[in-house]
Amino acid sequence: MSVVDTMWLEQIGWGSRKSVAETIVAVFVTFSVIHVVRVYQRRQHLPPGPWPWPILGHVFVLTGLAHRNLQKLAARYGGLMYIQLGEKPCLVVSTAAAAKEMFRVHDATFSSRPRKLVLDILTNGPYRSLPIAPYGHYWRQLRRLANTQLFSPATHASHQGIRQGEVQNMMKHLVEQTRHGAGPVDLKNWFTGVTSNNMTMMLTNNRFFDIRDMNEEKRRYDDVLRRSVDANGAMIISDYVPSLSFIPRWQGWHSYILGLQRRGREIVHKVIEVEKHRQRVKDENYVPDFVDVLLKAPLDDGRKPLSDGDIMSLLLSFLNAGTDTSATTAEWAMAELITHPGIMQKAQAELVAVVGEDRLVQEVDIPKLPLLQAIVKETLRLHPAAPLAIPRESHEPCVVSGYQFPAQTLLIVNLFAIQRDPSVYENPDEFKPSRFMEHPEVNPLTGHDDFQLIPFGVGRRMCPGARLAHALVSLMLANLLHSFDWSLPEGQSAEGLDMQEAVSFIMYKDKRLCLNAKPRSPASLY
Numbered sequence: 001m002s003v004v005d006t007m008w009l010e011q012i013g014w015g016s017r018k019s020v021a022e023t024i025v026a027v028f029v030t031f032s033v034i035h036v037v038r039v040y041q042r043r044q045h046l047p048p049g050p051w052p053w054p055i056l057g058h059v060f061v062l063t064g065l066a067h068r069n070l071q072k073l074a075a076r077y078g079g080l081m082y083i084q085l086g087e088k089p090c091l092v093v094s095t096a097a098a099a100k101e102m103f104r105v106h107d108a109t110f111s112s113r114p115r116k117l118v119l120d121i122l123t124n125g126p127y128r129s130l131p132i133a134p135y136g137h138y139w140r141q142l143r144r145l146a147n148t149q150l151f152s153p154a155t156h157a158s159h160q161g162i163r164q165g166e167v168q169n170m171m172k173h174l175v176e177q178t179r180h181g182a183g184p185v186d187l188k189n190w191f192t193g194v195t196s197n198n199m200t201m202m203l204t205n206n207r208f209f210d211i212r213d214m215n216e217e218k219r220r221y222d223d224v225l226r227r228s229v230d231a232n233g234a235m236i237i238s239d240y241v242p243s244l245s246f247i248p249r250w251q252g253w254h255s256y257i258l259g260l261q262r263r264g265r266e267i268v269h270k271v272i273e274v275e276k277h278r279q280r281v282k283d284e285n286y287v288p289d290f291v292d293v294l295l296k297a298p299l300d301d302g303r304k305p306l307s308d309g310d311i312m313s314l315l316l317s318f319l320n321a322g323t324d325t326s327a328t329t330a331e332w333a334m335a336e337l338i339t340h341p342g343i344m345q346k347a348q349a350e351l352v353a354v355v356g357e358d359r360l361v362q363e364v365d366i367p368k369l370p371l372l373q374a375i376v377k378e379t380l381r382l383h384p385a386a387p388l389a390i391p392r393e394s395h396e397p398c399v400v401s402g403y404q405f406p407a408q409t410l411l412i413v414n415l416f417a418i419q420r421d422p423s424v425y426e427n428p429d430e431f432k433p434s435r436f437m438e439h440p441e442v443n444p445l446t447g448h449d450d451f452q453l454i455p456f457g458v459g460r461r462m463c464p465g466a467r468l469a470h471a472l473v474s475l476m477l478a479n480l481l482h483s484f485d486w487s488l489p490e491g492q493s494a495e496g497l498d499m500q501e502a503v504s505f506i507m508y509k510d511k512r513l514c515l516n517a518k519p520r521s522p523a524s525l526y
């Protein structure tokens with residue numbers, strides 16, 4: 001038997017070679033050192049921000065109440081902060097001063113919107129609706145149409161009757177409910193009754209929900225809407241690390257979103273039938289609605305007019321953007337007022353002094369109600385419906401505060417943090433409408449003068465529905481306060497009222513607000 005000569009192996013040191021575990025540790029240490037050195041070098045040329053995790057960066061801040069997570073980080077790193085979301089560079093603006101600097105100079109550069117898996121699926125790819133369209137020719141055409149026709153001051157004025165009619169319908173419904181002793185009123189449900197009917201009247205001259213039967217259909221609509229909003233705000237890892245695209249598929253996101261899309265379209269299809277609308281017989285009293293305007297939209301690029309599919313996407317986005325946002329704002333206002341009964345009583349006294357007791361509040365009364373206006377502003381400050389606005393993206397490379405950023409840098413504007421900036425507001429977390437009584441010039445519709453109160457965002461992509469939302473929230477609140485006395489259901493106290501925010505794209509109140517309503521005005525008024 002021959003003995004194999006292994007001496008040469010010892011001579012070359014093969015016997016003391018490294019184990020698999022040691023190799024893994026060495027690779028890990030090498031990569032960590034490279035990561036640390038690279039991050040360190042990169043951070044020399046970036047605004048302040050927390051140290052990122054490898055690969056994922058700071059995506060974890062987007063889980064849970066992201067606006068609060070980012071607010072805490074900004075308290076440490078400043079009004080203009082840098083975070084790394086997977087592969088995406090991201091700037092976060094968290095103070096009025098930083099917002100001013102950012103938007104005075106870079107609004108146009110950061111006027112695009114990022115792509116997202118949820119929107120890829122919901123829109124089947126082309127992103128042809130106003131809130132999500134990339135900055136470019138198509139978005140500019142839609143936005144011009146929105147500013148000059150759909151949401152122009154003249155159209156807004158012509159819809160005053162619709163707004164008042166919808167509020168009055170729901171007041172009638174509420175009076176009947178209280179007369180039949182139906183128990184505490186689910187205020188979110190009441191507010192969305194007004195906002196969705198008002199919206200579908202504007203869109204298609206149709207009332208979406210029968211106010212006497214707002215049960216099954218409305219519940220299904222609310223459920224789909226809420227799920228769509230939640231999905232839009234969900235942190236989906238492949239939006240930031242595209243190579244991990246198998247994860248959301250494995251988690252079931254694709255089929256879930258497709259199911260949501262199908263259900264949403266089924267529900268609104270019966271209201272938004274563009275083809276039937278085209279053929280509708282219109283008498284001389286007919287008020288043109290959004291579909292009429294969109295069917296005739298003068299697109300100036302020589303291409304075909306908006307397709308029925310494009311019109312449908314636009315109308316759906318208005319329904320999504322314009323119903324829950326206003327309803328949630330009004331719900332927060334009532335939650336603050338029920339926990340501050342002194343302010344509620346003063347607002348009721350103001351209404352009686354200005355409107356009297358023998359008629360309902362009208363929109364023309366609102367400018368004469370300074371406390372009511374201050375309450376609406378203070379609610380929009382503390383509870384902005386879209387606390388992180390809608391994320392933006394740069395469409396070209398740019399230099400911000402001396403730092404260089406590539407195209408497709410994300411921009412998060414933390415409206416929640418900006419409007420609780422302690423260098424601007426004393427006791428920023430306190431509900432104190434009097435701060436706006438002392439400064440009535442601060443206006444959320446033109447907040448870009450000083451950037452302190454910008455619940456509707458600023459610049460080119462500022463909310464086109466701001467005027468409508470502001471008018472409707474004010475009118476709904478004024479009517480509820482003027483016509484009813486409100487109290488908490490038995491066993492609940494103002495101190496114990498749950499004021500938690502829900503984890504979602506819209507800053508919903510986590511627990512719905514249900515209150516007892518006792519009529520103050522005679523039933524004959526409704």
Ligand code: HEM
Pocket residue numbers: 130131132143317318319321322323325326329384385386389390391392455456457458459460461462463464465466468469470
């Ligand atoms: C209290 C209610 C509302 C609040 C707080 C709110 C807030 C916002 C915010 C913060 C943005 C993003 C602005 C930006 O990117 O800088 C936005 C965009 C938008 N909002 Fe509103 N909104 C409200 C109601 C409405 C209503 C009633 C409509 C009407 C349909 C509407 C339609 C839109 C649309 C279409 C956009 C996208 C604009 C674009 O990307 O060009 N919103 N809103």
